[in-house]
């Protein structure tokens with residue numbers, strides 16, 4: 432018997448969740464719609480755990496759709512059941528519900544983030560294979576505002592043709608009527624925009640002065656290191672690494688968790704959490720993939736609204 436779309440989404444969640452170039456920490460969210468129910472990843476859960484624990488929450492699709500542009504409290508629309516206790520639908524539920532596609536995959540793809548930071552994201556999309564539609568979506572705060580920004584780009588009654596959305600300063604949404612097609616969109620985008628290999632591991636070099644090595648000498652050029660020090664490029668960078676994610680080893684900002692050194696190596700403060708390290712690594716990857724000089728971090732106001740946001744506070748609490 433063929434496995435259900437939900438089973439296939441779970442299988443891909445494990446694969447994508449194990450690929451640091453697509454998913455870091457509890458980031459990314461997948462959904463699948465079956466009849467009148469939408470299964471969406473729960474906030475704060477890890478895609479890589481999809482086969483080990485319940486990470487998908489069933490939502491009443493029609494009611495959820497009717498509510499998502501008005502409220503971020505979607506718990507009342509969860510289908511009640513014994514295994515969903517304590518799970519809260521993803522902050523991106525609005526976006527997933529409003530897209531008509533049966534399968535929606537949202538990942539923090541390093542290639543997509545880098546393409547969005549490049550000089551001409553629209554032109555970059557022209558280099559993708561032509562079998563799916565594409566759109567560039569300006570940055571908006573995750574949740575209702577992001578869903579509205581997407582509809583502003585693709586129309587309020589979007590078609591269900593295969594679709595890739597390049598979310599500036601955020602990542603990628605791939606939407607299609609089946610998991611395989613949506614997966615192929617994710618892979619096509621990553622292949623197009625993540626042409627260089629991932630940055631190497633620092634290995635077992637010893638730490639020094641409260642810093643642990645993350646990547647070895649030669650990982651970053653001076654220009655790439657300077658890009659990283661411009662500020663947080665994504666919501667996760669803001670929420671997990673703060674307003675000044677990257678500093679220098681020579682003159683460290685006391686609030687920064689990550690530092691670059693003159694030899695192109697990258698360091699993290701001793702004791703930095705696993706999610707923070709994964710996000711730092713992905714940003715180093717992004718900096719090596721960006722083409723052009725336009726890279727713009729989130730503004731201080733955008734960072735503030737993320738750090739002080741109830742949904743994000745809740746998500747951070749889950750880690751404790």
Ligand SMILES: [Zn+2]
Nearest residue numbers: 459537601602
């Ligand atoms: Zn996201």
